[in-house]
Amino acid sequence: MQGADLDVLIVDDHEGMRTLLTRVLVRVGVTRVRQAANGADALAALKARPASLVLADRNMPGMSGLAFIEAARADTALAHARIIMISGDTSAEHRAAARAAGADAVLEKPVTPRSLLNAIEALFAV
Template structure:
């Protein structure tokens, strides 16, 4: 299970990486925005995407839309972990096909719960 973590703040990437490691996911790669994440995804081998929303360059929503539009990537499970908390944004992300949505600040338990739920559904 290889996970791509996308966030423009390195500290947040590190926090998520550590939490994922505690959950038993040791194989993670990182990108600092959508435009650096997309080539990594297109290269293949990523099984799960955790992304922030508000980033310079390509935002998380744009990344989500691009992934869903790509026939090779459209089935990739995506968890959004973001400080964006407007209702219209959550609805927009849901419409774009996000698999889970976690608002910052979050706890390790919430992250685990959402990830478990996603894998339960995806199988």
């Protein structure tokens, strides 16, 4: 994974989770990390500057992670980003719903630095 090449947007309503994910990414050399506390703000951030990777929580107030992903995928300017959904429920049904919405991968909470980096490396493997 070439961390410096990534432009990451973290979408989660919990500030602590956004901070944790940001620290992990910065530690491996990702220099462009942005955060959004909800789906609507995330869509606005992506329209202002597209990201190569989005980490999106599944359960957020207002626009859910699934609704956010569907909206991002519907916008052709945003459709190229890789999206990892993060969820406490990774049952087959929830994984299928995430994939149907447009997620490229699903990560189970609690997210560990290794599981996050493995998921990112799998998506960007050459």
